[in-house]
Amino acid sequence: MSVIDPQESTLYSQLAETLADAIHNGTFAPGSRLPALRRCASHHQVSINTVLAAYRILEDRGLIAARPQSGYFVRSVLPSIMTRPGHRASVHSPSSEKLDLIDAVFAAQNHPDYTNISLACPQNSDFFPTAKISRIMASLMRREPDLIGRYALPPGSQRLRREVARRSMDLGIRLTAEDVTLTHGCMEALQLALRTVTRPGDCVGLETPTYFYLFPLLASLDLKVIEIPTDPRHGLSLDALEMLLREKRLNAIVAMPTVQNPLGFTMRLEDKKRLATLVNDYQVPLIEDGLYGELQFCWPLSPAVKAFDRDGWVLYCTSYTKTVAPDFHVGWIAAGRFTRTLARLKSVSSLTESRLLSETLGHFLESGGYDHHLRTLRRRYAAQVDEARGIIARHFPQGTRATLPEGGFVFWVELPGNVDSVALFHRLLQEKICLTPGALYTLSDRCNNALRLSCCYPFDDRYTWALKRTGALACEMSGIAANGD
Structure with a gap:
């Protein structure tokens, strides 16, 4: 669960993350005593004040507690959810x-x-760069006062699509601006993807548990659901998925392999590669929801499944609603082999996204403040x-x-x-x-x-x-x- 970035973190925050990882992986068991300040300082070659500041961070996070005259002890850690027994995949509405x-x-x-x-x-x-976004938008309106007086025609802001393509490399995805379709948030991206790759009556494979609003979305499109066993730590059961693909029971899959909602897991790298291979081999589209992909606690980021997409069968969807500006509701999709079909569908549904909001977001990403x-x-x-x-x-x-x-x-x-x-x-x-x-x-x-x-x-x-x-x-x-x- 480490979030250490050596260029950004202070010594005490780096030490706090190191100790937090040791607590989470069981090196320091619940009830055990952490090393004394002087001993910890010597071991990590830092000052006693640095150790004390790190221990205070761990106290604030509820991981340890100070006992007078005794030192710092690991609190009772909440047990993890264990692997569940599998279940028989069946069709639901x-x-x-x-x-x-x-x-x-x-x-x-x-x-x-x-x-x-x-x-x-x-x-x-406090969770959003409100002040900087406001300054960029105000500057745009001063320099281009007619910005809101012109239609934003497809395919949308070149600046924003170029920045999306550039930043997608952090997730291992290689795109050009032409590969990106801007959408009205991630939900529209998911809806457009489903409308592009399925027809009424088709069966769509979902993780279980999964984001609950997918159920009314699929119902509105007259699509059926097959829930696929999902491990709370490792994700989608690829053996169960392969059996369903082999039996030709799925027309599409919607999954969140990175920081899944609601479980929070990220699939192992080898499993992501296998998932990409399966959907390409069986030619069944995978709609990859990457909404929390940039909020991973590790660095470098775990790549998206789309990074291993051989023949374009993975459609990658995400938005900036969780990280920059929920009210902008600007998202995007890289639809692979389905890009042209999906772009046409976007044009006849909601046309394109706001020029002002898209340009504001594009300038913010370009400025470097997003990192x-x-x-x-x-x-x-x-x-x-x-x-x-x-x-x-x-x-x-x-x-x-x-x-x-x-x-x-x-x-x-x-x-x-x-x-x-x-x-x-x-x-x-x-x-x-x-x-x-x-x-x-x-x-x-x-x-x-x-x-x-x-x-x-x-x-x-x-x-x-x-x-x-x-x-x-x-x-x-x-x-x-x-x-x-």
Whole structure:
């Protein structure tokens, strides 16, 4: 889970990340004592003050606790979710009850009086480069006052598409501006991709659990769903996928191989290569959702599956809504062999994206400020995920497990006992707290005791109280006490 960038990090933050990794991988077990300040300083060849600053970071993240006269000790770490047994892949369509629950969750997430602990959209301008974006936009309007008086015709901003192509190399993808189609966010990119490569009645393979809004999207296109077993740490079962491909049961696949929502995993490099080989060999399109790809905690970034796309069967979709400006809603897609067909479909659906917003974003990417902004976000989200997992370890029922995301700000929690997360959702609404129950993320009943949490909010008293209150209600419903401190 390291987010160290030697050019950006101070010595104490680098040391904090090194120690955090040691805690996450079990080198320092829960309850064990960290090395004394002087010993740690000597071992890492830094000053005692540097070690003390690193330990304070780990305290803030909920990973360690200071004991008077005794030193620093590792807190109880939340257990990881283990590999689930596989299930038989079968064809599904979302029930009306499932779609009604999605509508109810969206309504609660948009209620201004509710405290959100699960909406996957940062709710504070501190998470975005607002000031710099404002200056760029104001400068553009001064220099080109007629910018908003001209239609933005396809294929859209050359500057932005050129910057997208340049930056895609960080994910191993080689593109030109002509390979890129601008879209109205990632959801339109996914929709256009599905409309391009499928027909009504086709079967689409999805991870399980997966982003829940894919279900109403597929239903609106009259597409059927086959849920593919997905490991919470390693991702899509490629053996199960290959069997489905061999049996010709899939017409397309939608997957999030990097920082998956809601589990947070990133597939291993060898698995990404195998996935690319499978879809190219069987000539079944893979729609790769890369929404959180640039928010990976590791550096260099793990490549996208699109990086290994031999014959153009991978359609890569993403947007800047999670990293730069949600209200701009500017996304893009690299559709491979389907580029011309998809571009035509975009032209007759929403034509193109705003010239002003696209040029503003293009100038921001060109300025170099985006890289610094991403590094700041990665460090902040990694720290907040640790802090949230620490709260869960102390305040949720004993036996609660959670994924350890490899980027982004969402993760998956499984509650013990007979806790129904839909019932928990309704109980919390009475106290104006909104979470997302796990039942939304699958068409089966395998995730009824699970929920997704999000860490893209300021960790103020309101947020931490809501998280602790969720744990208290889960303890009450399960009859199982919390771990405590």
